Amino acid sequence: MGGRNSARRWAGAAAVSAATVIAACSSSAEADSPAAELASTVSTATTSAPTRAPMTAALGRFPPYPQGVVSESVAATLQAALDDALQDGSVRGATAAVIIVDTGSWSGAVGVDRQGSPLSADSQLLTASVGKTVTAAQILRLVDEGRLRLDERAADHFPPELSSFAANDASIQDLLGMRSGLLDPGGYVALVDQGGTTADLVELIPRPTSPAGSTTQYASVNYLLLGEIIEEVTGRQLADAVGAGVLNRPGLEGLEYGVKDAMAADGWNIEADPLTLARWGYELYGGFVVSDAALREMTDFAGEFYGLGTIDFSDDYGVPGALGHGGLEESHAVRLVAFPNSGTIVAVQANADGLDNIGRLVDALRNAAES
Numbered sequence: 409m410g411g412r413n414s415a416r417r418w419a420g421a422a423a424v425s426a427a428t429v430i431a432a433c434s435s436s437a438e439a440d441s442p443a444a445e446l447a448s449t450v451s452t453a454t455t456s457a458p459t460r461a462p463m464t465a466a467l468g469r470f471p472p473y474p475q476g477v478v479s480e481s482v483a484a485t486l487q488a489a490l491d492d493a494l495q496d497g498s499v500r501g502a503t504a505a506v507i508i509v510d511t512g513s514w515s516g517a518v519g520v521d522r523q524g525s526p527l528s529a530d531s532q533l534l535t536a537s538v539g540k541t542v543t544a545a546q547i548l549r550l551v552d553e554g555r556l557r558l559d560e561r562a563a564d565h566f567p568p569e570l571s572s573f574a575a576n577d578a579s580i581q582d583l584l585g586m587r588s589g590l591l592d593p594g595g596y597v598a599l600v601d602q603g604g605t606t607a608d609l610v611e612l613i614p615r616p617t618s619p620a621g622s623t624t625q626y627a628s629v630n631y632l633l634l635g636e637i638i639e640e641v642t643g644r645q646l647a648d649a650v651g652a653g654v655l656n657r658p659g660l661e662g663l664e665y666g667v668k669d670a671m672a673a674d675g676w677n678i679e680a681d682p683l684t685l686a687r688w689g690y691e692l693y694g695g696f697v698v699s700d701a702a703l704r705e706m707t708d709f710a711g712e713f714y715g716l717g718t719i720d721f722s723d724d725y726g727v728p729g730a731l732g733h734g735g736l737e738e739s740h741a742v743r744l745v746a747f748p749n750s751g752t753i754v755a756v757q758a759n760a761d762g763l764d765n766i767g768r769l770v771d772a773l774r775n776a777a778e779s
Contacts, residue, residue, distance in 0.1 A: 467707065467729065467748045470694030473659065473687065476512035482777065483514050489772040490518040498765040500739075501527045502758035505682035506777045507690050509751025514777075515683040522739055522759050532664065532679040533757040536735020536742040539675020540631050542663070543646075544584055544717020545654040545692055546638055548702040555641055556580060558705065562588075565637045569607040575633060578620035581705075583630040584716040589616035592627045606632050606670055624712045628674040635673025646670050654697045659687045675735060685744055686755035689732060693746040693753075707731055721745055725771055734763055741766045745774075752777050 477483070486506055493499045501519025515529040550556040556565065558581040563574050578588035593599075593612035613629060635646045642649040647665035655663055662684030667677040680688070691697050698706070706716040713720055721730040725745070732745040741760045746753050754773050758766045 467693060467695070467703065470509055470690065470696075470748075470751065473690060473694075474507065474510060474512045478506070478508060478512045478514045478777070483516075485776040485779070486514050486773055487516045487518075489769065489776050490516050492772070493765075493769045494518045498769060499758045499760040502756055502760070502766070502769065503527050503529060503531050503533060503682040504754070504756045504769070504773060505529075505686035506755075506773055507686050507753040508777050513683060513686070515681070515686075517682075520759065527759075529683070530681050531757075532662070532681055534740060534742070535663070535675055535678045535680050535685060535757075536737060536740060537628070537675040538685065538733045538735050538742050538744045539672070539678040540628075541692060541717050541733050541744070542650055542654060542675070542678070542688070543631050543634050543638070543673045544706065545697050546650045547580065547584060547634055548698045548706060548716070549653050550638070550641055552699045552702055556637070558584075562633060562637065565640050566633070567636055567640045569605075570610060570633075570636060573610045575610075576616040576620045580634070580637065581716065582620045583634050585712075586624050586626050586630055586714050587621050588627075588630050589618045589620050589623065589625070590627055590629050591617065591625065592629050606636050624714055626714065631674040632670055635670030638673070639670055646672055654692075655688075657691055657696065660684060660691065663688060676737070682755050682757060685742075685757070686753045689744045689746050689753045689755060693731065693748060724767060725774070727774075736763050743767065743770050745770050747774060750774075750778050 478486070490502060490504055493502060499519060501521055503515070503517045505513065505515040507513045517527040517529045517531060519527060521527055521531070547556065551558055559579050562578050562580050562583050566573065576589045578590070582588045591614050593609065593614060595612050596609065599608055599612065609629065609632065618625070638646055638649050644652070645668045647668040663678060663680045665672050665678055672678060695703060706718050709715045709720045717733070718731050719733050721732060722728050724730070727747055727749065729748050730745060732743065734743040735741070739759055739761055741763055742757045743763065743766055744755045752774055754770045756766045756769055756773070758769070760766050
């Protein structure tokens with residue numbers, strides 16, 4: 409699905425306007441937000457408590473990645489959850505992966521992609537806006553290294569071609585948390601199709617509707633600007649910077665950038681197989697990518713659905729501490745969800761019409777893994 413030739417077009421489609429940027433889904437408490445398409449609350453069935461120790465207070469303290477695989481019986485139950493989603497029409501096809509702390513991993517597939525080709529557990533599909541977590545982590549890595557500060561004015565680190573764009577005087581933290589007051593322009597799809605750049609994009613950005621830091625409004629332009637900052641600070645194209653930075657870990661080689669520059673920073677030019685995507689969630693939220701202090705900043709929601717490149721999924725799944733990111737464009741839906749209390753990571757990439765459908769699939773896979 410997707411592939412390199414369509415990646416730039418998908419990047420544009422993900423950022424048409426503040427009302428249609430649906431790269432993430434929030435908790436049901438934000439269901440009235442006009443700035444993002446939000447998933448319905450997921451009904452969470454009561455499950456028996458896992459036998460392994462709770463992992464969080466543990467956010468950021470997972471053990472090393474488990475090298476084994478789940479038992480045959482657990483694998484069969486997980487595959488059955490995928491098969492059921494196909495049978496009930498929730499998805500037309502999906503790839504999925506589950507990692508269980510101290511146990512092992514599983515990946516599977518069912519159905520077909522958008523072009524009608526059979527999916528396998530090795531299929532490389534677009535990460536959608538889950539890729540924003542990579543951009544956010546790289547910014548926080550630069551903060552850890554003392555090369556950036558969260559409270560700095562973002563425009564002070566823009567490249568020369570953006571020097572006249574003040575970005576509403578937003579801080580780097582404002583961009584990370586979708587609180588810059590900036591909105592995506594309606595002409596973005598055509599611009600990207602024509603090979604546009606971030607410099608072209610900023611000329612189309614509408615006047616900010618609120619002061620920086622005052623309102624959470626989901627807009628992909630925040631992350632394209634963060635991509636420009638990464639390139640300016642590191643002196644490398646975005647794909648090379650993250651490849652030498654937060655993605656420079658075993659098991660993440662399958663995260664591939666179809667476009668090398670900052671136009672990939674919103675996530676729509678990145679592909680991965682499901683197990684690599686789940687592995688990224690394990691490495692990031694398990695504390696192997698950024699410092700504990702940075703991870704706390706990333707997951708400090710302060711009453712909002714969005715932290716710094718991470719969504720609070722606690723209400724969606726009825727599970728305290730559930731977090732991650734999601735993405736939706738046309739019929740390509742993605743979710744990466746970490747359940748730190750039970751030490752379970754779930755990744756789903758699907759040919760489906762809504763995030764509510766794969767939200768239920770994520771929950772079914774979690775229940776199967778933890779039963």
